[in-house]
Amino acid sequence: MAGHVLVFAAGELPPGGVPPFLIEAASVVLGCDGGWKHAAQFGLDVTAILGDLDSVGQAPAGVPRIELPDQDATDLSKVLTWCETHHAGTEVHVIGLDGGRLDHRLAAPAALIEAKSGAVLHLGGGDLRRIPPGTRVAVDAEEGMVIGLHPYGEVAIAHLSGVEWPLSHAKVTTGTRGVHNVAKDSTVQIEVASGDLLLSRSAVHFG
Numbered sequence: 001m002a003g004h005v006l007v008f009a010a011g012e013l014p015p016g017g018v019p020p021f022l023i024e025a026a027s028v029v030l031g032c033d034g035g036w037k038h039a040a041q042f043g044l045d046v047t048a049i050l051g052d053l054d055s056v057g058q059a060p061a062g063v064p065r066i067e068l069p070d071q072d073a074t075d076l077s078k079v080l081t082w083c084e085t086h087h088a089g090t091e092v093h094v095i096g097l098d099g100g101r102l103d104h105r106l107a108a109p110a111a112l113i114e115a116k117s118g119a120v121l122h123l124g125g126g127d128l129r130r131i132p133p134g135t136r137v138a139v140d141a142e143e144g145m146v147i148g149l150h151p152y153g154e155v156a157i158a159h160l161s162g163v164e165w166p167l168s169h170a171k172v173t174t175g176t177r178g179v180h181n182v183a184k185d186s187t188v189q190i191e192v193a194s195g196d197l198l199l200s201r202s203a204v205h206f207g
Contacts, residue, residue: 003027004091005083006044007119008035009076009108010055012099014124016203018042022093022122032079035096036063050082051075073114074107080115092119113152113196126202136191139199141183146202149178155195162188172197 006026010033029044031037033051036059048064052075059065068078076094083092097108108121112130121128128150131137136159141147147163151172160167162185172178190199 004093005030005087007032007076007079007083007092007094007096008038008046009094009096010035010037010100011097011104013038013096014098014122016124018095019122022095026093028087028090030079030083031059031063032094032096033075038096050079052078074104074111076104076108077111077114080111080117080119083119084115084117092117093122094119095122097121098124109150109198110152112198124203126200128198128200131190131192131197131199133192133194133197136189139188139190139201141186141188141201143183143185145183146200147181147183147188148200148202149181150198150200151175151178152196152198155197156193157190157197158193159189159191161190 003025005028006022007030023042023044026044028047029039031039031046031049033053034055036046036049039046046063048066049059050066050068052069053065053067068082070078109128112119112121117130141162149172151174154171154173157167157170157172162183164182164184
């Protein structure tokens, strides 16, 4: 399937604006519960609305609603899990994560871990993605882009290159060690041997 899945969460859109490619290349548009309301300002039709459906509001007639009732997970986590099943192999991008309740903002990155999702979360300061263990991943970058590593528990990093401070066969754990690395190339190469790791790309460039 050409294009990517674009998920509108129910928070605020990135204050710096939405990257145009997210709108232009979307082939499937999902509303995470009340997040469907964001789609109209971009002239997008919502393919489906998903979540526990407790704050959908007056959604357009004819838009399918898919109830995901598990109360032990956030709507975002459930939608990401659903995408892994129903749109496997397709890029998933999420916007609408800024502002709102503090617990929801803090839980959004953890949803990538919980759902074992390959989605990219777009926030006001940049974006965030999970690095799946067992394979080398190439992440697009620009020289001077700030790259952050955010481990959940202990993580074994087999390889990190294309940055000012590369790593090889290193163990990191929850903390601040991986904050503020800097891209030195157009691609950052990273391989996680084991553990749960998120990688952030900052919208602020240095150098």
